[in-house]
Amino acid sequence: MPELPEVETVRTGLSPYMVGQRLMRVEVRRADLRFPFPDNFAQRLSQRTIMNLGRRAKYLLAELDNDDILVMHLGMSGSFRIGGKIAGQFHHDRSRLPAHDHVVFHLENEAIITYNDPRRFGFMQLISRQELPDHKLFRGLGLEPLGNELDGQALARLFEGKAAPLKAALLDQSLIAGLGNIYVCESLHRAGLSPRRSAGTLVRANGAPKDRAGLLAEVIRQVLQEAVKAGGSSLRDHRQADGELGYFQHSFKVYDREGEPCSKRSCDGVIQRIVQSGRSTFFCSKCQR
């Protein structure tokens, strides 16, 4: 499910059940997901208390009481479910695909948190707090789009001289970290910018250079904030950790809307689907320039 808003929604959904709780037992039901689990993974987690559940880009970071950080990435199809005894009540696990339940966390409060991932593009790692910033997973990550750094100037600097299409530049996690296919398409539509325009042209100083970059930075933040507020997007019936469906998918203006009329007032264009670096791009060629 996961771009930044979905991961953030998972974080807030899991936090009340995990933070401050000790891991009594961890079941790991296969040797690997996308990558092998670390050696002695379950043992190293057992009896640790989760001090905080954070997020960087699309990574969930469970900070443990021994200075290790459990790093979790959901890939394309990873999700968490909450079950077990919660607030004195036993909750039945209505899992649809128990075959793909790969990791089960048993917490001191009797909550049972299950990680399910049919495609297994997700992964988990244990990294010490000290080595995390320089770890290969993190050292190359770009700006956190909901942090304080992303504004027109920063974006202009990042994209200056880049020949790559805007679409590709926005998906590049080493520039901005956390956007994926959906929110890039939606942001570009909202900003009225073509996904095919080369990233460098945002900056070229003919007329109002600052404005394009500034506008794009602003709409990215808007779109992400709105999506977080909506609990993310639920595609293919993907659920949030607490079983609720996010509803930002109802706000999509272009994603998966090929052939539909452009929703912008004063635009009579039609949403098109093209393929850029192997992935679908949805946009309106009339109002996105």
Add this chain to the structure above:
DNA sequence: AGTTGCACCTGGCTGC
């Protein structure tokens, strides 16, 4: 150095 294309997986949907 910057891009592109493929690979990693499973499942759901479309169309014959």
Add this chain to the structure above:
DNA sequence: TGCAGCCAGGTGCAAC
């Protein structure tokens, strides 16, 4: 109803 083909929210790596 069956089955082939295509598509999917991500990313790392080999190859141009």
